[in-house]
Amino acid sequence: MKIRNSILTFLAVAALGYFLWWASLNLDRYMLRIINLIAINAILGLSLNLIYGMAGMFSLGHAGFMAVGAYVSALLIITSDQKVKMWILEPIAPWLMNLHTSFVVSLILAGLAAAFVGWLISLPVLRLGGDYLGIATLGFSEIIRILIVNLTPITNGSLGLKGIPAHTDLWMSYGCLLVALFFMIRLMKSNFGNVLRAVRDDEIAARTMGIDTFRVRVLAFTLGCFGGGVGGALMGNLITTIDPKMFMITQTYSLLMIVVVGGLGSITGSILGSVLVTTMLEWLRFVENPINFGSIQIPGIPGMRMVIFSVLLIAIIIFRREGIMGTREFSWNWFFRKGGVGR
Amino acid sequence: MSASAEQNRSLNFDDALLEIKNVTLRFGGLTAVSELSMKVPRGSIVGLIGPNGAGKTTVFNVVTGFYKPTDGIVEFDGKKLTGLKPHKVCEAGLARTFQNIRLFYNETVLENVMIGAYVRQKGAWWQNIIPFTFPGAAKEEKDIESASLNLLARLGLDSQADAVSSSLPYGAQRRLEIARALATRPKFLLLDEPAAGMNPQESQELLEFIRRLRDEFDLTILLIEHDMKVVMGVCEYIWVLDRGALIAEGSPEVIKASPKVIEAYLGKEGLVAGASEEAANA
Numbered sequence: 001m002k003i004r005n006s007i008l009t010f011l012a013v014a015a016l017g018y019f020l021w022w023a024s025l026n027l028d029r030y031m032l033r034i035i036n037l038i039a040i041n042a043i044l045g046l047s048l049n050l051i052y053g054m055a056g057m058f059s060l061g062h063a064g065f066m067a068v069g070a071y072v073s074a075l076l077i078i079t080s081d082q083k084v085k086m087w088i089l090e091p092i093a094p095w096l097m098n099l100h101t102s103f104v105v106s107l108i109l110a111g112l113a114a115a116f117v118g119w120l121i122s123l124p125v126l127r128l129g130g131d132y133l134g135i136a137t138l139g140f141s142e143i144i145r146i147l148i149v150n151l152t153p154i155t156n157g158s159l160g161l162k163g164i165p166a167h168t169d170l171w172m173s174y175g176c177l178l179v180a181l182f183f184m185i186r187l188m189k190s191n192f193g194n195v196l197r198a199v200r201d202d203e204i205a206a207r208t209m210g211i212d213t214f215r216v217r218v219l220a221f222t223l224g225c226f227g228g229g230v231g232g233a234l235m236g237n238l239i240t241t242i243d244p245k246m247f248m249i250t251q252t253y254s255l256l257m258i259v260v261v262g263g264l265g266s267i268t269g270s271i272l273g274s275v276l277v278t279t280m281l282e283w284l285r286f287v288e289n290p291i292n293f294g295s296i297q298i299p300g301i302p303g304m305r306m307v308i309f310s311v312l313l314i315a316i317i318i319f320r321r322e323g324i325m326g327t328r329e330f331s332w333n334w335f336f337r338k339g340g341v342g343r
Numbered sequence: 344m345s346a347s348a349e350q351n352r353s354l355n356f357d358d359a360l361l362e363i364k365n366v367t368l369r370f371g372g373l374t375a376v377s378e379l380s381m382k383v384p385r386g387s388i389v390g391l392i393g394p395n396g397a398g399k400t401t402v403f404n405v406v407t408g409f410y411k412p413t414d415g416i417v418e419f420d421g422k423k424l425t426g427l428k429p430h431k432v433c434e435a436g437l438a439r440t441f442q443n444i445r446l447f448y449n450e451t452v453l454e455n456v457m458i459g460a461y462v463r464q465k466g467a468w469w470q471n472i473i474p475f476t477f478p479g480a481a482k483e484e485k486d487i488e489s490a491s492l493n494l495l496a497r498l499g500l501d502s503q504a505d506a507v508s509s510s511l512p513y514g515a516q517r518r519l520e521i522a523r524a525l526a527t528r529p530k531f532l533l534l535d536e537p538a539a540g541m542n543p544q545e546s547q548e549l550l551e552f553i554r555r556l557r558d559e560f561d562l563t564i565l566l567i568e569h570d571m572k573v574v575m576g577v578c579e580y581i582w583v584l585d586r587g588a589l590i591a592e593g594s595p596e597v598i599k600a601s602p603k604v605i606e607a608y609l610g611k612e613g614l615v616a617g618a619s620e621e622a623a624n625a
Contacts, residue, residue, distance in 0.1 A: 209433060
């Protein structure tokens with residue numbers, strides 16, 4: 001059974017590899033962008049799910065940690081020639097001028113920087129619970145954004161950074177996703193995963209069982225922020241330009257959609273949610289174009305897809321609040337026992 | 344009621360595992376516990392009783408670190424407990440159950456017990472994430488799992504190990520809560536109304552169960568209970584609280600005969616006078 005499952009997992013990864021190889025040769029850039037975005041959004045969704053779904057902390061600050069990651073990575077891989085040309089409002093800070101690392105190192109540093117910022121913020125903020133925590137993290141994420149706008153010598157202010165080398169390709173984004181998935185599954189399967197869920201479900205009982213709930217929550221939050229930073233960095237390297245406007249509450253909101261649609265507390269759910277939300281957001285673009293129904297002509301309304309999306313989200317919350325997966329997970333055993341419920 | 348043989352063994356109050364010294368707890372103007380002193384002998388089963396709102400659960404919350412007493416200290420095994428956070432209290436060797444059961448309802452029975460065992464787990468969280476590198480941590484986790492299954496078997500819950508805990512019947516949930524507390528490897532167990540919601544036969548079984556726990560797991564047990572049959576049947580020593588103050592203490596026989604206790608429970612003139620008055624008013 002165990003061997004069978006390992007073989008199946010290996011085959012699934014191989015199939016994914018084959019698909020990526022095929023896609024990179026045959027699909028146009030628009031499609032590739034979407035497939036890349038699915039992986040990045042899945043990483044971001046997983047990291048937010050760790051904070052919100054697994055550890056039960058309602059955080060609205062993910063865009064802020066993405067911003068930290070995206071900027072740190074971009075600043076580390078843009079060459080000094082580019083930097084000289086880009087900073088036109090104010091000169092760049094001298095120490096930043098010649099800072100340069102490889103992409104992979106910049107990814108890790110981006111994650112660490114976001115995790116550090118998240119850790120700092122979590123110390124005061126995680127004493128709050130529920131909605132208050134949401135408001136406070138939202139506030140901090142805005143503070144991060146405003147800091148980026150105003151720290152012109154470091155971040156080039158509201159002009160943002162352009163010409164970031166497009167290091168994010170399918171192999172990079174899906175490689176990162178697999179690594180994230182691997183560690184996430186190991187984490188949630190370990191006894192510490194049980195402890196995380198315990199802290200979420202009943203904090204008082206968890207404390208009575210000798211669990212330092214504050215420490216556990218800080219840890220989960222910091223880990224989630226690490227994922228947010230890496231995801232932000234991948235995003236920056238995919239789109240090749242970043243500016244503070246990218247990291248507003250709407251960014252957090254779409255991640256929240258992924259997590260809620262997929263199922264709070266489900267790793268599988270975050271992957272499915274990312275596939276669904278990312279493709280739907282693109283596919284629904286057609287409603288923003290003018291539509292002809294025979295003689296009736298509907299003019300294109302920009303932003304219409306967000307309206308439709310909100311309606312879909314409301315429908316999910318009314319009819320299937322737990323999302324697609326609830327807290328269940330995909331497993332091969334479940335797959336072969338169709339109809340049974342895997343946990 | 345026949346006093347069990349257990350009750351005849353003498354209690355050694357000089358060898359106290361838990362000592363509450365002059366503890367007072369005030370919430371603003373309300374004194375929830377006033378100048379309470381208790382010495383719980385090692386290896387005993389003792390009870391804390393009193394009418395509703397007497398402050399029994401508050402005493403538990405003071406001992407387990409959820410409330411900091413306004414005055415006085417709590418000592419456990421000679422070390423000061425007062426001021427410690429609840430999770431540190433658990434680390435020191437005190438475990439408790441709750442009046443209204445508080446299981447982790449989304450987890451399985453086994454996971455509930457493993458969560459209890461986490462407090463004694465030495466391997467760091469990240470050692471179990473990285474594969475192959477930390478065989479010690481991986482083995483420890485396996486050991487925790489088998490020890491938890493073993494514990495469940497001893498409490499007769501092993502057949503439901505993979506069931507989600509919310510699906511258990513009420514009595515089994517109570518036992519699971521105790522199993523989870525035992526998984527923290529305590530020296531001292533506080534049971535908050537273990538017989539609540541049980542029928543007479545179940546509470547009779549509970550008497551045996553509590554004694555078995557004490558003997559098999561080498562525990563000292565303090566319980567809050569309203570079911571007098573349970574209290575008188577299992578406790579070797581009893582403290583009676585009323586409105587936060589200790590009004591009596593002693594063996595079950597002493598408590599049963601104490602006029603102050605009868606007064607606290609039934610009122611000054613006793614039940615008969617009160618009842619006839621009510622009848623006259625009706």
